[in-house]
Amino acid sequence: MNKAREEGIITSITGYRRPYFATQPAYLYPGYRSTLKRAPTQPLVFLPHTLSEVTGPVFGYDDVKPTDSDLTRQHDGEPLGERIVVSGRILDENARPVAHALVELWQANAAGRYRHAVDDHDAPLDPNFTGVGRVLTDGEGRYRFVTIKPGAYPWRNHYNAWRPAHLHFSLFGLGLVQRLVTQMYFPGDPLLEYDPMYNSVPDDKARPRMISSFDWETTIPDIALAYRYDIVLRGRDATPMETSRS
Amino acid sequence: MSLLTTSSQTVGPYVKIGFESFTVVELAPPSVSGERITLSGRVADGDGKPVNDAVIEIWQANALGKYAHPEDAQDKPVEAGFRGFGRCLTDAKGGYRFTTIKPGRVPGPAGAPQAPHIVVTVFMRGLLKHLITRVYFPDEAANAEDPVLKLVPADRRATLIARRSPRDKAALEWNVILQGQDETVFFDY
Numbered sequence: 001m002n003k004a005r006e007e008g009i010i011t012s013i014t015g016y017r018r019p020y021f022a023t024q025p026a027y028l029y030p031g032y033r034s035t036l037k038r039a040p041t042q043p044l045v046f047l048p049h050t051l052s053e054v055t056g057p058v059f060g061y062d063d064v065k066p067t068d069s070d071l072t073r074q075h076d077g078e079p080l081g082e083r084i085v086v087s088g089r090i091l092d093e094n095a096r097p098v099a100h101a102l103v104e105l106w107q108a109n110a111a112g113r114y115r116h117a118v119d120d121h122d123a124p125l126d127p128n129f130t131g132v133g134r135v136l137t138d139g140e141g142r143y144r145f146v147t148i149k150p151g152a153y154p155w156r157n158h159y160n161a162w163r164p165a166h167l168h169f170s171l172f173g174l175g176l177v178q179r180l181v182t183q184m185y186f187p188g189d190p191l192l193e194y195d196p197m198y199n200s201v202p203d204d205k206a207r208p209r210m211i212s213s214f215d216w217e218t219t220i221p222d223i224a225l226a227y228r229y230d231i232v233l234r235g236r237d238a239t240p241m242e243t244s245r246s
Numbered sequence: 247m248s249l250l251t252t253s254s255q256t257v258g259p260y261v262k263i264g265f266e267s268f269t270v271v272e273l274a275p276p277s278v279s280g281e282r283i284t285l286s287g288r289v290a291d292g293d294g295k296p297v298n299d300a301v302i303e304i305w306q307a308n309a310l311g312k313y314a315h316p317e318d319a320q321d322k323p324v325e326a327g328f329r330g331f332g333r334c335l336t337d338a339k340g341g342y343r344f345t346t347i348k349p350g351r352v353p354g355p356a357g358a359p360q361a362p363h364i365v366v367t368v369f370m371r372g373l374l375k376h377l378i379t380r381v382y383f384p385d386e387a388a389n390a391e392d393p394v395l396k397l398v399p400a401d402r403r404a405t406l407i408a409r410r411s412p413r414d415k416a417a418l419e420w421n422v423i424l425q426g427q428d429e430t431v432f433f434d435y
Contacts, residue, residue, distance in 0.1 A: 013355075019251045025374035032256075034372030037292035040432050041425050045398050047378065047433035050354045052365050055315035056305060057331035063268075095247040106264030114260040118299075132263055168257065168264055175317075176305050176365060177435050181376060183255040200374050201253040210253055232249045 015049030016177045016234045017093060025200035032196040033157050049177060056176035059102040061136060069135040071105075071147040079129035081110025081148035085226035086184070087218055089141045090171060093235030097141025098178070101233075104170040105133040105145055112151030112165075121153050146224065152191055164191035164198065171231060178233040185211045186227065254375035257301065261369060262335055265301055270332045273306075273346035278328045280309030280347030284417045285364065285381065285408065288340040291372075292425035296340025300370035302422070304332040304344060304381075306363075311350030320353070348383065354393040361388035361395065368422055378435045381420050382407045398431050405430045 027039035047053065067073055072083055090098040108114045108131060111123040115131055129148060137143045150165045166183040173179065185192060192198050192211070201207045209232075218226040257264070274280065285304070289297040307313045307330060312322040314330050330349075334342040346364075354360040361382055368377040382389055384407055389395055395403055405428060411417035423430050 023251050024254050027374060029374060032372070032374065034256075035374065036372075037295075038297070038370065038372035038424050040377065040429065041292075042402070042429045042431070044432055044434035047394065047435045048355050048397075049435075050360065050394070051313065051318060051352050052305070052307075052360070052363070052380075053435065055313040055317055057329055058315055091249060093249050093251055095249055104264055104268070106260065108260075114263060116260040116263050118259060130263070132267065134268070168255075168261070170257075170264065176367070177378075179367060179376065180252060180254060181257050181369060182252050183258075197255055197374070200255075203250075203253075206250050206253050209250060210255070231252045234251055235248075 013049060013051055013054055015054065015237050016175060017237050019234065022203040023201070023206040025202070029196065029200045032200060053177045054175040056174065056179065057172060059100070059136060059172065063102065064134050064136050069133055069143075069145050071129065071131065071133045071145065073146075074130055075128040077128040079109065079126050079148050081126075081129075081151075083146065083224040084149050085144065085146055085218055085220060085224050086167065086212065086229055087142065087144035087215075087226065088228050088230040090137050090143065090173075090231050090233065091141055092173070092178070092233050096235070097137075097139075098173050098233055099137060099139045099141055101137045101141070101174075102172045103135050103137060103143045105147070105167055107131045107147065107167045108150040108153055110148050110151050112153030123151070123153070149186070157196060162191050162194070164189040164195050169231065171233060173233040180231070180233055182210060182231065184229045187211055187213055256371060256374050257369045259299055259371045261299065261301055261371075265333060266335060269334060271334050271344050273304075273328065273330065273332050273344060275327045278308070278325050278347060282345070282416055283348050284343060284345050285420060286341065286343035286417070287419050287421040289336050289342070289368070289370070289422040290340060290424065294426070296336075296338070297370055297424070298336055298338050298340055300336040300340070300342075300368060300422075302334050302336065302342045303367040303369075304346075305365040305367070306330045306346065307349040307352050309347050309350050311352045313352065351388065358391070358393055359388070361386055361392035363392070363394075366422075377432045379422070379430055379432050380406055381418075383418070384408055384410050402431050
């Protein structure tokens, strides 16, 4: 055991790449009104990736139940709406699968209503739909949910504002700085071009990556249409952090 | 091969339904060693109003300064029952509260030890991407030499250091102030 190891010191940590230019929204985006009082106003401080940032919570199969990934089977009856399969892979920027990552999902029901106390949209709740799921990716980074296609719903951001149908995704990668929360949209949705959330992403190539694609191959005959949605988390820098400080 | 990172989007106003069944506010069962602490405070927006729809996640090492993660190669033990992860949804007054143990020191850049700290991730409606910040401990000599704290302008460092409650030495208080004069330091991660 060398001296550094004996003293509990690690001398080289390989950090994660900073997100590619304009793939991420800015904190302040006036088109989305809630950012005005919540976006930081002081300059952010550059954070080197230390052991505290390249590590992160590790989850296991004890953290999820089989019914957590099938949102149509969490109640005695079947939820109303269009049954869908949503599957894909969690990869990093270097195209490596992110294995055993915790994926969390929440969404509105088919009528565009969340089972949440502050959602007062005049649309029915569904007693057979909670709208919450959770799954662990397999060794190849694959995940799969069965759920109901959510409805669009109005919000108060501006006059006649409607959110396009979407699923909220929360991802834990291997390291804390890989953490990501995003939204998955559906192909061909005419509301996307009006949506400040979707349009908050400046990069023209990055924005449509949030739209899933119809997937005939994983569609279940006579049962459910399927959508494919791959998610890319940040990848490792090629060189150790100390020598690549930007 | 290089893939474009997926864009971040806000958790929105209904994040509670997504996260409430997986909240962790007590991180350390009795079997876990270390100095017991509570970490609590509130989240306030640019008008000083409480943020009642935020999510605070914390990540920390155990009392020996070891993370429960395969990349922590230090020759120190992990402790059964201590993952080091917490998640709390803020209440109607913008408040959050964790009970945990004070983490030990972990190595920083070039091997220099960091002062004890907890990494904090903040999500809420109105944040198109989450915020990352850190909480340090009061009366800690090591803070003066901490390699990350040293990167923070001196006049803003106090926003990252918890205050000890005058009534209870084990109770640490630390607020997340999103905007204004006492704005918390957030990191470019």
